[in-house]
Each structure stands twice: as structure tokens, then as C-alpha cells.
Amino acid sequence: MDKERVLKGLKAIVGEKGVLHRLEDVIVYEQDAFVMRALPDFVVFPTSTKDVQGIVRFARSEGLPIVARGAGTSVSGGAIPVTGGIIVSFSRMNHVLEVDAENRCAVVEPGVINLDITRAVSPYGYFYAPDPSSQMVCTIGGNVAENAGGIHGVAYGVTTNHILGLEVVLADGEVVELGGKSPDSLGYDLVGLVVGSEGTLGIVTKITVKLTRRRESVATMVIVFKTLVDASRTVAEIVARGVLPSSMELMDEMAVEAVEKAIHYGFPPDAGAVLLVELEGLTEAIDRPYEMVKDIAERNRAREIRTAATEEERQHLWKGRKGVFAAVSIIAPNQFTQDGCVPRPKLPEVLEKIGAIAERYSLAIANVAHAGDGNLHPLIMFDPREPGELEKVIEAGAEILRLCVEVGGTITGEHGIGIEKNEYMSWLFSAHDIEAMKAIKSIFDPEGMLNPGKIFVSELSPNEIRTESIGATAGKSRRGSGMWV
């Protein structure tokens, strides 16, 4: 690659200040929230679809790979430039372009932060429903790429259920409009295909999101149990009784301990599990499900039930749950966030078996779970400076996912495949299925320039691949951003 010529070419498209190329600048972009890293050659900051189109066409003429990047919160390595090349950062395409309250939708640029959509539409009485724990920093473009979930997924579904239309720059530089404001899509559902495709089929430059009417009232309950079994049974009974909480989050003993150690939240010392249940609806409609949840929890030996009466108290109750990641960061040098899904009734059994895996590998694993969805997030704590430690963590993580598959679950709930799980795709898909997916990839991106190395087991030659684990440099971890689920 003629670096000078490429630099000149990129500057001609996005301007002098729209390109980073020096090592000290691009090194910031070698990582996301996963445990691998790879250095990009350039980072560019488009401000329009036309810029993106120009970048894609130019990259193609230069034979350079392109990786789109939102906020870099991907925990499966989605934004890591495996073979180097150009990172397209959407931090300057961060505008809410239109709020169309009458048609219950908004049109936004990919760099808009998830929570900022809700802020923009809140005056109209709406919110954008999918809420990853990283929603204060993660972008809607990244959410679309990974089909992100959220703590309210049990009630509202994941990203794909809330995307109506996309503007996409294809690998040949063509701009296509997929879907739109209407509820049904015509012909093949290409919007659905692009959502969750991790930047491998095209670069999304505009997104039409569905808006959800804000519920009138919220009741938030934190329920402390002595044992995980009691908490799990409570979850099962809440579901069986037909109560549909908008959120139902489970923390195991180690997660509770971490929070206690790090932020002294105030959980009782004998807490073996904590359940956070949120109910939403019309004011009159909250009381009965609230009483039902309370009754179910009490019959399952709840040790303590805290309820929020004000928004302030509600935020406080959430602190315990939201503090887990920060807490684990404080008590361990690093963490590996796993993401698997199991049928809800299998939750207790699987959590118990994860405990056995932790013991066998001598690793500390704290569990938080979107229990209403059966979506697990084991947080494996480790020190990347210890030789061989990261390999052990990855192996234990794989074993947990294998366990999820064995009980009829799957290897990702909401974080995507990225470079983390491409080798595990064959556990769930036949060679035939994977060939069908690859054939789709080759239609959209025949030259394989869009986010190479993701989703599928890499066919790249070893000397093309730049990734290394974060433990590769001995000494202090260069890990940047925090981890989120």
C-alpha cells in the first residue's frame, strides 16, 4: 500500500481533519470492548452519505478493507480491523434528522448515541425501546450492526424489531434505501438481513427507527434471596403466572458480592441472589402485577423486597444492577463478558453448571442475566498479564456456550458473533447453512472488503491477520473502554 497516496485520497474526500493516520492517533482504535486488538491504517470521519460513498469507492480502488465503528462497545470484536485498513468512525454523523411523531418513527444518523434518540423523542411522549446497558455511550449504528438487545428486551424485543428502514452504502459504492416508514417490507426483507450482519454486507448511513409510547407508570422492585434456586423459581413463576415485566434481571452471589465490595450498595451479607423486576403500564394497571410479583417472591422465601416510589429511588435501585460491570472492573484486572441464551426453565441448571466450570478452571465468574429472556452474561474475571490466563478464559467461555447449546440454547443473546464466536457457528449451523450465509455475503461484498474476518471462520491467510490478544504485551493491560452488557 502506498500510504501517502491513500492519505491524499482520503483527505480529498473527508478533508484534512477527517483522517487519522499516525500511530499515536490510530492506536486508540485498535480495540473495542473485546479481548483482541488490531491496528487500523487509517481512521476516517465522514459527515455525509456522500463521504461514505466516496470512502467506499476509494477503498475499493485501493483494495483496502473497511470497518465501520460506532462507539467501540462491541464485546465480540465487531469493530476490530482484523486485517487493518480503514476504520470509518461515525462520531461526526450523529444527528437526529427527523422525528416523525405522527408515524411513530425517527430518522437518525448511525453515530447517534442510543439514549440520545430517546432524549430527542421524549417531548413527544415516545422512547426508543432497545436499551443495552451501554446505552449512554453506544451508537444506534453499532446496535444495528450487532442487533443489540437490552435490559428491557423481555418486553420490547431486540434492535431488529425496532428498525423500519435503512440507507446503506454497498461495497460497490451504490446507495440503497431499504424499507421505510411502513410496517411491512416488500419482496425480500433486506432490512432484517442487514440488521445484525455486523458491517459485513454494507455500511449503514441512515436509520429509521420505530418509536414506542412511553408508559405512564413504572414500578421497580429489587428482591433479595438467600439462594439462586429461590430466585430462579421466582422468575419461572412470574412468567408462568402471565406477568410480563418490562425488565427482569438476575444477579448471582458473586455479582452481588462484587457490587458490595466495590460500591457498598447495602445488600444483606447473606444475599445469594438478587432479582430486579420492573413493571410498566397505566397507573391503574401496575398494582395487581406488583402484588403478584411480591406474593410469588415471598412464597419463594424472599429475604427482602425494596420498591421505588420515586424516579430518584428507582435510579438508586438500578445502581445495584448497573454497578456490576464497574464493580467487577474494580475487583479484577480485566473481565471477559460472555453472552449466551438458554430456555428460561434451564436457567438454574445452567447457572449451577457455570459454577462448576468456574471451579474447574479456577476462575471467578459472576453472573448477571436478562432472566426474562434466558439471556446469560457470565463475567469471567482474569488478569491478562498472567501468561496463559486469557487462553484459559476463552476456553472456559467456550465451554459455557457449549453448555448453552446442549440445553437447547444458543451462543449469543445480543452481542453478535464478531471474531469471538465465528468458530462456534458450526455448533448450530450445518455446513450447508453456513454456505448459504457466505453466498449472501459474496453477493453483497464479492471482494470481501467489508469487515473481513467477522461472523465466519476466517479464510484469510495468517499473514493478512493483525489481531493479537490484549495480553500480548506483558505488563499493564492496554485495554481501553469498559465492558457492557
Add this chain to the structure above:
Amino acid sequence: MDKERVLKGLKAIVGEKGVLHRLEDVIVYEQDAFVMRALPDFVVFPTSTKDVQGIVRFARSEGLPIVARGAGTSVSGGAIPVTGGIIVSFSRMNHVLEVDAENRCAVVEPGVINLDITRAVSPYGYFYAPDPSSQMVCTIGGNVAENAGGIHGVAYGVTTNHILGLEVVLADGEVVELGGKSPDSLGYDLVGLVVGSEGTLGIVTKITVKLTRRRESVATMVIVFKTLVDASRTVAEIVARGVLPSSMELMDEMAVEAVEKAIHYGFPPDAGAVLLVELEGLTEAIDRPYEMVKDIAERNRAREIRTAATEEERQHLWKGRKGVFAAVSIIAPNQFTQDGCVPRPKLPEVLEKIGAIAERYSLAIANVAHAGDGNLHPLIMFDPREPGELEKVIEAGAEILRLCVEVGGTITGEHGIGIEKNEYMSWLFSAHDIEAMKAIKSIFDPEGMLNPGKIFVSELSPNEIRTESIGATAGKSRRGSGMWV
């Protein structure tokens, strides 16, 4: 084609009684609820995935096209065998295989009637949400093929929002399992791609559907207005006030008249429009939205409001809406059901312009609309025995769709493209978009044997095509089944 050899081959797969081939038998399958017809050579009745696999492999070796058929209620010609060949009827694969209440899903065969899913899961407190008006006869397989909507679509979405997994026989006879019971799909969303692909990508043999918890209470209101403008304003205000009815159906004057003439329902003689609003939720949560709707309707000069207090009364109120299609069938020799979508605020303008189109073409057009979704169903009445009449109807229908596109809408809300609208795809998609879709088709079905002639403008040579309009034989219409929306 060596008919004897093919017959023998098919009988070897599905047995002596599993194949129809005589003209008097297969003629029943030349039509669905659209205005064209084409004769199949064979109709086969598989009872297992293995049968379907055998049929697909055999058809491929014989170079014969395959068209999957549910109940034949498609109003866009989805089940018509444009080039003849084999119709695979799913009427014997009609079993609910599993109700998994704990994971809120059911596994069913494609020939199961939509309403029978709800019947099967009802003891567990669940229902299957998408409810096309044809739900007493249409099959879940056909719903998946066309991504069917329904009268409760405004609250629950369309079919694609309720399908978790599919078993599909591909064109080469391979069986693939797409998706499953978990909320997120891995890799590319092939379930979403197959839903709505109108039988052109594979033959669905098993379906995992999401179940929805039955609401505790329902309030059903029929509101009579003197003018369409008043009814439309009521719709707009209900949406703007944040009330989310589970159903909001609009009938115009001609639809009301047809119902009065045919079944003497009892609408007042000066009714210019009727709105049917259904609210669902916890008992305590129904009262306030009910009062809001009542208040909004009254301020918009509602002439009369009827409310159901019992399930029996509710069924009676629905009769007026559900009777429209039968009513139109009684007062006109035939009807052409159009299906378009517009942004909700454009509804009054578009309905008025449809009136102008009706006048210009001297056609009677009754309108029913899923108003909450902006999904229109103009019913164009006509007599297929009149020479040139059907052509006029098709032209007027196209003009209505053109109008929908002009105001920012689209050419189908829930009925698919089929052979009716493939020529209109170019109004909404660039040549580039259509090429991308065709490329996907060619991956799944390189030889074009699955439901040829659908979705895309046909590249078949004229002598391959067997379709003719139902008016082609003078004299009495051979039209079989009724029309549904």
C-alpha cells in the same frame, strides 16, 4: 414431460392417494383468491418433511417447478402455478407438534390453520397474535410465505414479528433449521429473509411461532360517523393521544352500505363511515383509554357509539366489519381486493382520491382499512364476464397503489407481491435493489424451480406461462374461494 413417469415417481414418494393428476381434480387448484389462474400438472399431499424432500429432489431431476400451497387465500396470486408443474398442498401436514408454554412458543406444521394455533395454546393462556381476516381458513405456512398481517397488526405487528424458527427444504433437497426458540438469531437473519419470500427461496416444513399472553379484558366499540373526515380525525387523535388500540378498523360509506344491503346489520341510514376500536389489557387499565376514545369520538361528532359488554356482543359488533367481504360478494359478481399502505396522517386524503379514481373508471370501490397501520383495502367490485372490465379494474388498482407511493406509502401492507404487483416493484426499488434480491433468489434456487414468476417481473418466455385471467372463459366466473383481508 413424461406424465406417466412423473406420476409414478410422485406416487412412489407420497403413495397412491397422495397425488392428483386428472384435469377434474387439479382444476380445483388452478386458482387462489386472485383474479388469474393457471393449471398445475400435479397436486401432491406430503405428510412429512421427508416426503417434501423427496418431492423437491424428484421435481428437480424432472425439471418441474414447485409451488407450495396452504389454503389458497392469497389475494396476490401467491399459490398460482404460473408455469404449471407440481403444487405441494400442505393440507395433510396440519399438526400442532409441540406447545412449549414455558418458552412461550409452539412448533407447528405449515398446514395448520391460523386460528387452530390459538385454539391449541388457549388452555395455557396464550394466543397466536397475527390474525388475518381469513384466519379461520388460511394456514400458517401461507402466512409465513406472504408475511400476513391482520386486524390486530397495529398492536402486535405482522407475521415476521412472531416467527422464531423455520425448518426449510431447500431447492437442492437439503433440510435446514433456521432460528429456534431463542429471541436473537445468529449470523444473518435467514428466518426473517424466508418469511415473506412467497415460497421462492425454499419450502417451509415446520414453524416455531412465538405465543402471546392473552389479555385479561377486551373492550370493543363500534363508532358510527356521518362523514369519513370525522372518522379519520378520530383515528388521528386516538394515535396522537397515545392510546394504543389492539385493533382500529375503518369502513367507508360504500362498505357500510354493502353490509346494510347484504346482511341488514342495522347501521343508521346516514352513516358515512364506521370505526371499530378494540382495547385490550388488564381490567383496571381498560376504563381510561375507553373513556378517551369515547371522548375523542364524541368531539368529532360521532353519530352513535356501541359497546360490547359480553363476548357475545363483541362477536356481534365484529360482524359488521367482518361481513364486508361477504357483503361485497353478494352485491357484486366479483371483487378485486387491493392492499396498499400510507402514512396514517394521509389516510383521509388518499381515501378521497380513491373515490375520484372510482368515479373516473366508473367502478364501485368500497374501502376497509386497518387504520391504525395506515393499511388500506379498497375492494373494487366488477363483473368478469364484461369484456375489458377486469383490465379496467387492474388499471384502477395500479393507480391506487401509485397514489399510495406518491404520499410516501407502499404497494402492499400484508398480502405480498405475487404475480399481481411484480411490475410495480420498480416504483419503490432501484434496478440495483432488485438485482440484489434476484441474486439472493439465485443462491437459494439457481434453477428457478421454486414458485417461478413471483415477486420479480417474469423472465419466463411467453410459451412457458399458463396464466390467464378469470374472465378468459366467457359466461360464468369460475372463481372459487372468497376474498379476505
